[in-house]
Amino acid sequence: MSLSFQLVLTAPASLETPLLALVLPADATLTDALAPLDAPLHGALARTLARRDFRGGRDETVLLVGGDAGVQRLLLVGRGSTPLTRTTARRAAAIAARQAAKLGMGTMHLWLPDADAAAIEGLVVGAAAGSWSYPDLQTPPPEKDRRARLTQVGVIGADLPGLQGALNAGVAIAEGQAIAKRLGQMPGNYCTPQTFVDLGQEIAQRHGMTLTVLGRAEMAAAQMGSFLCVAQGTSQEPRLVALEHRGGPADQQPIVLIGKGLCFDTGGISIKPAPEMEWMKFDMMGAAGVMGAMEAIGRLQLPVNVVGIIGSTTNMPSGEAVKPGDVVRASNGKTIEIINTDAEGRLVLADLLVYAKQFNPAVAIDAATLTGAIVIGLGHHAVGVFGPDRAVVDEVLAAGSAAGEPGWPLPMWEEYREQIKSDVADIKNTGGRAAGSITAALFLQEFVDGYPWVHLDVAGTAYSQSDLGWIPKGPTGTPVGTFVEFVRARAGR
Structure with missing residues (x-):
């Protein structure tokens, strides 16, 4: 910035x-x-x-x-x-x-x-x-x-006391949002999975964080078949990037932030319509939000342990791409029938949620531009918020409200789970158009084991296709603010 x-x-x-x-x-x-x-x-x-x-x-x-x-x-x-x-x-x-x-x-x-x-x-x-x-990327005017x-x-x-600290906090959050917005605005041939690795190295070095990077071979060894099936159709190396901010006691369970990072989403074999497909460069705003939040948390030096995890690849059609009807196995052993290859973000997040368990999270929050259904349901003004634990959901809603990124809770009733039952596998990756955001959240829940969890669907709020008046069209910075405010509240700041 x-x-x-x-x-x-x-x-x-x-x-x-x-x-x-x-x-x-x-x-x-x-x-x-x-x-x-x-x-x-x-x-x-x-x-x-x-x-x-x-x-x-x-x-x-x-x-x-x-x-x-x-x-x-x-x-x-x-x-x-x-x-x-x-x-x-x-x-x-x-x-x-x-x-x-x-x-x-x-x-x-x-x-x-x-x-x-x-x-x-x-x-x-x-x-x-x-x-x-x-x-x-623009030529300057004369x-x-x-x-x-x-x-x-x-x-x-x-x-007055506290005003300089408030200004410094504002700068930290602004720097984090600038990182997220820059990642989002970069075209897909400029923002690649390796971009997240390079940025992760910069943030880790700047703030003394621990960085872990997994590529295709390491993910295969970890049996991340759900994540890797999305990356089958691209020659670019998929990346899992984890940043660890250790600001709290050594034995403190961390807050884990998880982001979907599809640097470009064509839909794969279930290819999207051509009009407005260029906006799919923003399908990595969940991951961008995690990286921006980790920058802000590092600048704020918050006395709490936080782990940021992102999974990044591109969803491309090719002779090697995963196809409808295929069955893949996630790293927790569950099998997934692929009904629609355009429901790929949840496949990446599935293995990220399993990977997060090794950190013994106090709570995990994932963010993803996951479903078009959330735009139909909530438009462009509210983040879809999902989770089985209402107390934790309320914490996240309060953080979003404080950050100016308001959310709205949606149900995760057992009745909806019927839509994602498969005839040939443990689960299928989409339950159809009805309640699409809810069934996507229920799919993710299948990979959460033993820790509190909240899912944020930011497909309608992470970027805007029109000028909002106070900011131009393009990336909004959501969900950086929600992540940071949640961590600040847990840290007592």
Whole structure:
């Protein structure tokens, strides 16, 4: 992430800045705190508020232009009438950062009057989200048409305990989300299974983590037939990558985070329709979320043990590809009838869930862009949350809410299990269209043994095919926030 942040204790009216973004609630008035900003604007701020040219609605913006010194531009950003939270602060800051980018501002200051530590953290995460981009593969425009990229943000706060820590925490989360988003935005010929190995090595070295990498031979020795059948059709080496953050006592059971990493998903022999197949480069956002979370956890130096496990390959049709009707055996001995080769993510996760058992997890949470059915059921606003233990599910839901990645629980009733019974094997990999997300979760549960577990279906939330206003189309950063907030809560932070 090329954006740097600084906590600024200077009075806003005393700043020398090309742009001050002022975040205000609905129906704001000119308070004593705001009045010093109005003098150099010759009353423009007071008139704007009095005339209700700016009403403070969510995502509303108005730009007031000042002189050549001091606050040269004042951007009013509305956060709406909802209570101030880390999430509302995040969204407003993202809007501000997007406007700064349009203006070509290399530097910006953010001010949310009376911001507490949670709001400061939200401002940092939001500004990073709003300014994020992936220009790596684009030819720069001519020099005369270029605009400066936002590289510095000063977050204005009071001289209160905890605000610097909140800013640092926001930076850690933003860095993790930037990693996840960059992995997601990379085309499938740039983001390969080896990319996760290289990144894992960087994160391990940066934060003193232990790294384990398995390739095709090692997975075959471990009898991971479920994972490996997905990789049959590709010449690329499949990879299982495990990162261990040992911040807690040696005998503490770790939290295990697990991610599906299909760098590209054609559907295999059950090939997907051609229109919009290019979006399947995002089928690795579960794994990207794990890698981003491990980066943030390392930066936060959380005093808890965490293991991040990802399984990465591509799902390709070829003469060697697994085909409908084949039966494969997972590493726990269960046999699986392949009904649809496009239901491949659960096949990768099956062996990852078995692999996780060796760490004796306190809890395991997996995330995957697993089913189109979750998009039909919940749209693009909620993560599908599944698990047999309601107390742990509630923990995950609380973490998602705190992170601004809300989830919704769905049932895992025994009646649905009938749909994944096989005539020739122990289980089949899809139960058809009805309740597709639920039967996928029940399939995964077959490979969970002896530890609490929650499954997150992020197919509708990990990326967006349209501009969301506060962030552009593409990767959203979900589920990095949920993972980090869950670990922070378990660590008492």
